[in-house]
Amino acid sequence: MNTNLQTPEAMRAALFEILHNFAPEADLNSLPADAPIREYLDIDSLDAFNILVQVHKRFGIEIPESDYGKLVTLNNIISYLTK
Amino acid sequence: MxxxxxxxxxxxxxxxxxxxxxxxxxxxxxxxxxxxxxxxxxxxxxxxxxxxxxxxxxxxxxxxxxxxxxxxxxxxxxxxxxxxxxxxxxxxxxxxxxxxxxxxxxxxxxxxxxxxNREAMRAVIAAAMSRSKREIPHYYLGNEVDLKPSLDWLSEENAKRPMEDRIIYAVLLLKAVAKAVASVPEVNGFWLDGRFQASQAVNVGVAISLRQGGLVAPAIHDVDKKDLGLLMRELNDLVLRARSGSLRSSEFSDATITVTNLGEQGVDSVFGVIYPPQVAIVGFGKISARQTVQTTLAGDHRASDGHRGGLFLVKIAQLLQHPENL
Structure with missing residues (x-):
């Protein structure tokens, strides 16, 4: 894992940067940490896939397709990254 | 000159x-x-x-x-x-x-x-859709398709692929539509000068909604001839360029049939409006808990009849039962 991205705050900031590229108009600070990101930001399946590809690149982790369902909310993703 | x-x-x-x-x-x-x-x-x-x-x-x-x-x-x-x-x-x-x-x-x-410029885009969509509903006698058909074989096959296939090379199921749907056209060519082409002109090429228009509002339906060319990995890359590239406003003229004008996948928004089925001068639009709804998907066809009754349209939908369903051959 990228050593600059170890705290939940740093992870959250990095995730916001990624999400901003896909939903530039959204106010991410108002995104509840336990809200399903796709529904909340109206992300289609192609963008959802690309967001996970970006998470994979940014955090240097492999995400098997069978784990996609575990990565629904901000809290989900952060705990997945810290496990 | x-x-x-x-x-x-x-x-x-x-x-x-x-x-x-x-x-x-x-x-x-x-x-x-x-x-x-x-x-x-x-x-x-x-x-x-x-x-x-x-x-x-x-x-x-x-x-x-x-x-x-x-x-x-x-x-x-x-x-x-x-x-x-x-x-x-x-x-x-x-x-x-x-x-x-x-x-x-x-x-x-x-x-x-x-x-x-949302207003301008609304006006363009309004003009095209009004023309469609004014000129094209639409007929509508629906079919529930078992998507489990495709989804199972895709899970196995994606497990073998590095993350960047994985494929989303929408790509299988595009390919199945493009291949089914060979059985019912009267859904692929244009209604021009008072008659149907079949297209040899199968250029599938992909309805893409834009975040700022409105939609475009640019084409991926020769979808029937391309493998799934290449189609995934081209779909990704097309959506990216549609959203950044850098589509090519041929992508805008030469779709021979369109696919709309409103399942993304969680609806069960979609009854499309044909983009003139095309003669058909295929719609896919959301995947149900039983892993089925409602597949619909809006066809131009001047170019094809319900019987042939029905065969087309059945062919799509058959192709999706054997994703390894797509």
Whole structure:
């Protein structure tokens, strides 16, 4: 894992940067940490896939397709990254 | 000598504005090369040329608005000798460096403004959809398709692929539609001049909603001939460019059939409105808990009948039972 991205705050900031590229108009600070990101930001399946590809690149982790369902909310993703 | 004309980038376009030339007099151009950027109410579009040639003269300056069909440049065929000497001068000898820079800035600002221009896009969609419902006698068919074989196969396939190379199920749907066309060719092509003109190429228009509102349905070319990995990359690229406003003219104008996948928004099924001059649109709803998907066809009754449309939907369903052959 990228050593600059170890705290939940740093992870959250990095995730916001990624999400901003896909939903530039959204106010991410108002995104509840336990809200399903796709529904909340109206992300289609192609963008959802690309967001996970970006998470994979940014955090240097492999995400098997069978784990996609575990990565629904901000809290989900952060705990997945810290496990 | 031949003319390069303002292209029609969709049935609903009657004029366009030249934003930028990508070629200059004396340039050799190849079929498919991007020669200009043209602004329509929907987007700034990279316009391709459809013949090889040598640019003889540019007839209009950037920022000029022209009707569809108006000549924009003169070219000669590569085997044709120059009839007049081409003066080897700069592209716009009458423009100073500063003026050119300003023109360029104005062009980029226009492009940005256009992507925000919801009203103009609404008007374009309104015109196309009104024409569709006015002229095309739609018929509608629906079929529930078992998607489990496709989804299971895709899970296995994706497990073998590095993350960046994985495929989403929508790509299987596009490929199944494109391959099914071979069995029922009367759903693939155009209604022009009072008759159906079948298309050999299967260029699938993909309905893409834009975050700022509105939608476009640019085409992926020759979908029936491309493998799933390549289609995934092309779909990704197409959506990215649709959202950033840099589609090519051929993508805008030569879809031969369209697919809309509103399952994304969580609805069970979608009954589409055909994009003229096409004659069919296939819709996919959301995947149900039983891993089925509602597949619909809106067909142009002038070009095909419900019986043939039904066979087309059944063929799509059959192809999705054997994803390994897609």
């Amino acid at each position: 031949f003319e390069f004309k303002m292209p029609s980038l969709g049935a609903d376009m009657d004029k366009g504005r030249l934003i930028e030339w990508k070629v200059k007099p004396g340039d050799h151009v190849k079929r498919g090369q991007i020669v200009a950027i043209v602004e329509t109410p929907k987007a700034a579009v990279d316009v391709e040329i459809f013949e090889d040639g040598i640019v003889e003269r540019l007839l209009v300056d950037p920022q000029t608005e022209m009707a569809v069909g108006a000549p924009m440049a003169l070219l000669r065929a590569t085997n044709e000798t120059a009839v007049t000497a081409i003066p080897q001068v700069a592209e716009h000898p009458h423009l100073s460096h500063r003026a050119r820079k300003l023109a360029h800035q104005a062009a980029s600002e226009t492009t940005l403004r256009v992507s925000d």
